Amino acid sequence: MTQYILSIDQGTTSSRALLFNAQGRHVATAQQEFRQYFPQDGWVEHDPEEIWSSTLSVCKEVLTKVPDAMQHTVSIGITNQRETTVVWERSTGKPIYPAIVWQDRRTSEQCESYKSEGIEKMVAAKTGLLIDPYFSASKVAWILDHVEGARARAEQGELAFGTIDCFLLWRLTGGTSHATDATNASRTSLFNIHCQDWDDELLSTFRVPKAVLPEVKNSSDDFGHCLGELFGLSCPVQALIGDQQAALVGQAGFEPGMIKSTYGTGCFAILNTGDQVLESENRLLSTVAYRIDGKTTYALEGSIFVAGAAIQWLRDGLRFIHDASETENLATEVGYNNSVYLVPAFTGLGAPYWDPNARGALFGLTRDTGIAEIVTAGLQSVCYQTRDLLAAMQKDGAELKHLRVDGGMVVNDWVVQFLADVLGLPVDRPEIVETTALGAAYLAGLRAGVFESLSSIAQMWRLDQRFEPTLSSEQADALYSGWTNAVNRVISHDKQT
Numbered sequence: 001m002t003q004y005i006l007s008i009d010q011g012t013t014s015s016r017a018l019l020f021n022a023q024g025r026h027v028a029t030a031q032q033e034f035r036q037y038f039p040q041d042g043w044v045e046h047d048p049e050e051i052w053s054s055t056l057s058v059c060k061e062v063l064t065k066v067p068d069a070m071q072h073t074v075s076i077g078i079t080n081q082r083e084t085t086v087v088w089e090r091s092t093g094k095p096i097y098p099a100i101v102w103q104d105r106r107t108s109e110q111c112e113s114y115k116s117e118g119i120e121k122m123v124a125a126k127t128g129l130l131i132d133p134y135f136s137a138s139k140v141a142w143i144l145d146h147v148e149g150a151r152a153r154a155e156q157g158e159l160a161f162g163t164i165d166c167f168l169l170w171r172l173t174g175g176t177s178h179a180t181d182a183t184n185a186s187r188t189s190l191f192n193i194h195c196q197d198w199d200d201e202l203l204s205t206f207r208v209p210k211a212v213l214p215e216v217k218n219s220s221d222d223f224g225h226c227l228g229e230l231f232g233l234s235c236p237v238q239a240l241i242g243d244q245q246a247a248l249v250g251q252a253g254f255e256p257g258m259i260k261s262t263y264g265t266g267c268f269a270i271l272n273t274g275d276q277v278l279e280s281e282n283r284l285l286s287t288v289a290y291r292i293d294g295k296t297t298y299a300l301e302g303s304i305f306v307a308g309a310a311i312q313w314l315r316d317g318l319r320f321i322h323d324a325s326e327t328e329n330l331a332t333e334v335g336y337n338n339s340v341y342l343v344p345a346f347t348g349l350g351a352p353y354w355d356p357n358a359r360g361a362l363f364g365l366t367r368d369t370g371i372a373e374i375v376t377a378g379l380q381s382v383c384y385q386t387r388d389l390l391a392a393m394q395k396d397g398a399e400l401k402h403l404r405v406d407g408g409m410v411v412n413d414w415v416v417q418f419l420a421d422v423l424g425l426p427v428d429r430p431e432i433v434e435t436t437a438l439g440a441a442y443l444a445g446l447r448a449g450v451f452e453s454l455s456s457i458a459q460m461w462r463l464d465q466r467f468e469p470t471l472s473s474e475q476a477d478a479l480y481s482g483w484t485n486a487v488n489r490v491i492s493h494d495k496q497t
Contacts (some may be wrong), residue, residue, distance in 0.1 A: 004066065004073040005445045006233070008055060009437040010080045010164050011243065012101065012265040013312065015054040017062040018434065019069055020441040022450050024460040026432055028069070030061035037098065042105035042356075044347065045098040048086050051164065052171055060231040070233060076172075076226055077239035077444030079246035079436050080164040081265075082187045085139035087150070087161050087212065093175055095167075096147050096159065100139040103266075103305055103347040107138035108356045114138075119205060126192045126199055128277060128286025133348075133356050134303070136163060137189035137206035144207075154209045161212040163187070165240045169223055172237060177224030179215040181240040182291040191216065193277065193288055196296060219245070219290045220443040239443035243436045244268040245289055248299065249443060250435025251404045252461040253289075254454050259393070259400060261386055262436065263409035266350070267307035269389045271300040271398055282392035283352040290443070292454075300396065302351040302389030306344040306360075308409050310378045313346065320371045324408075327375050331414045334376040336421070336471075336479065339364040341486040342377040352392040355491055363486045382409065383419040384483035390423060402426040402466075406435040413467075420467040422476050431462040 002021065009016040016031040032054040037045040063069045083102035088095045100106070114120070114131050123131055133139075140161050144151040153159050162170065166180040185191040185198075190208060192199040198213055217223065219241045228234030241249065244262055248270045251260040256274035261267060270289065277286050277298050289299035311327060314320045321327060341363045343349075348356035362374065390400055403425055410416050410433050420427040432438055445451040469476075 002068060002072045003450055004069050005441040005448070005450065006059065006062070006073050006076045007437040007441040007444070008059065008076065008078045008168065009243070009440065010051060010055055010078070010168060012081045012103070015051060015058050016437065017058040018437040018441070019062055019066055019073070020438065022445070024438065024442065024457070026434070026438070028062050028065040030058040030065070032058050040106070042108070042347065044101040044103040046084065046101055048088070048095040048099045048167060051099065052168070055168060056231060063231060063233060073233055073235055074450065075235060075444040075448035076237045077440030078165050078168055078237065079241050079243050079440035080168070080184070082163060082184060082242040082244065083134055083136050084164050085136045085143070085161070086164065086167045087140065087143045087159055088167065088170070090158055090160050090175070093170060096150055097143045099164070100143065102134055104139065105133050105348055105356050107133040107142050110138050110142070111356070114205070123189060123202065123205070126194070126202060127186070127189050128193050129189050130283065130285070130354055131189070132354055134350070135187060135189040137202070137208060140212070141207045154212045157211040159212050160214070161208070162214050166214045169237060169240065172226045172230065173224035174227050179217050179223055179240070181217055181219045181221070182288045182296060183219055183242040183245040184240065185216045186288040187242060193286065193298070196291070218292055218294065220292050220447045222447065236448070238447035239440050241290060241440055241443060244270055244301065245299070246439030247406055247436045248272065248289055249439030250432070250437070251406060251430065252458040253404065254458055257399065259398070260404040260406065263307050263382060263405065263407035264436070265307065265309045267304035267382055267385060269302045269386065269393070271393055273298045273300055278396065280392070280396050282395045283354055284389070284392050284396060285351070292446070300393060300398070302392060304385045304389065305347050305350045307382045307385070308407070309346070310342065310344040310381060311409070314375055314378050320375055327379055328412045328414045330372040331376040331379050334372050336418065338373055338376045338380065339366070340369055340373045340377040341482055342374065342381045343486050343490045344378070344381050345490055349487070349491070351389055353487070353491065358490050361486070361490050363489065379412070379415050380418060383415065383422045384480060386419060387422055387480055400425060402428055404428045404430065406430060406433045408433070416467045420469045421471040422480060424469050424473055424476055426469070427467045429464045429467070431464045
């Protein structure tokens with residue numbers, strides 16, 4: 001009998017629904033963008049109701065694209081933008097404030113205050129994370145402090161907190177399930193990744209009442225039943241997993257030492273470290289890769305805040321292009337030896353710099369600089385930032401032999417080839433580049449019995465193309481030195497101001 005898995009991929013700029021069959025093949029997609037709100041410098045918000053309505057819309061649409069999908073969809077998996085924070089009323093399910101997005105920097109001063117108190121080592125030891133506005137804890141506290149009466153209501157158990165997976169699950173199950181998984185919990189700064197539970201000391205430090213927290217479950221688990229009246233499908237939700245960890249699963253990165261890098265709104269490189277928490281000495285993050293049947297697999301992660309978002313800015317902000325697909329031809333015209341460097345620190349710099357106050361800059365402009373050179377610099381910035389991350393991983397002892405990549409940007413052959421050249425590593429692109437949604441589908445199907453095991457899932461991974469480096473290490477180093485010079489100028493300017 002035909003079986004399908006519905007994967008909900010709720011991202012930073014769009015909501016998507018994808019159907020996969022029992023062979024792990026992608027059979028249909030629906031996608032809808034939603035608004036980004038920037039009420040103040042460094043603030044980034046979403047309307048949770050827009051996220052919810054766009055999610056419902058794409059689920060309805062994708063199920064109509066496959067004639068027998070409604071009858072034969074057996075499970076739902078959810079993957080999501082991580083760290084983005086929602087607080088809602090338990091009685092109505094209505095958010096009390098817009099969703100504060102992972103990119104948001106409004107709590108920078110509060111995070112600096114926490115650092116000055118000398119608690120960063122304690123936080124890192126328990127969570128694997130640095131103190132930064134990126135993570136959820138300071139966002140929750142900000143909402144409770146800035147919405148009238150919210151803190152008192154939270155302490156009385158009237159409010160619920162969750163990342164986007166948790167909020168969608170609440171809505172899908174009609175408020176009967178308030179749960180998240182270990183990967184999303186591990187991104188809050190409130191979850192002890194060693195004992196796999198919420199931590200009282202962290203809750204006290206960040207002033208988050210325990211009453212607002214969801215239950216933490218395995219990434220592949222029974223999370224509740226989707227209400228049939230929402231989009232005509234009544235079946236269990238059996239996977240929740242943060243988007244970057246989902247991509248690792250979709251890339252079948254199940255063995256320690258395997259690494260993938262995803263290119264969506266941001267860029268995130270994750271290295272599987274098995275059952276060991278590898279503590280970075282180079283400002284990378286230790287995190288949960290996935291948890292299945294109570295067994296936790298850990299990862300080392302480098303986070304870049306702006307990757308595809310830079311191309312979106314070039315398209316929507318500067319109107320240099322009409323569609324991202326135009327960038328490949330423009331970059332081919334310009335070539336590698338581009339004197340222009342774009343540092344896309346629009347919401348600060350992530351790993352390994354962790355400078356929330358840095359701002360974007362263009363360097364190397366001349367009278368003959370045009371749109372093509374600036375667009376090419378945008379593409380190159382993503383590859384240079386990836387080298388930043390992988391260099392930090394190598395300093396932490398990782399042996400990197402090749403890299404698996406995925407996400408919307410890697411359909412661009414020029415980008416993947418430049419990435420291989422600037423890294424000096426072979427780069428593998430799979431047949432299915434939307435591995436985030438695939439990872440959620442795999443975990444849902446694993447719980448539903450559609451897939452037998454992780455090893456059987458690994459056998460489904462298929463290579464589309466391997467990109468071998470063509471530059472000498474001297475040429476790659478020369479290009480990269482221009483990038484590091486540009487970043488250092490951004491950071492030094494931030495410190496001066």
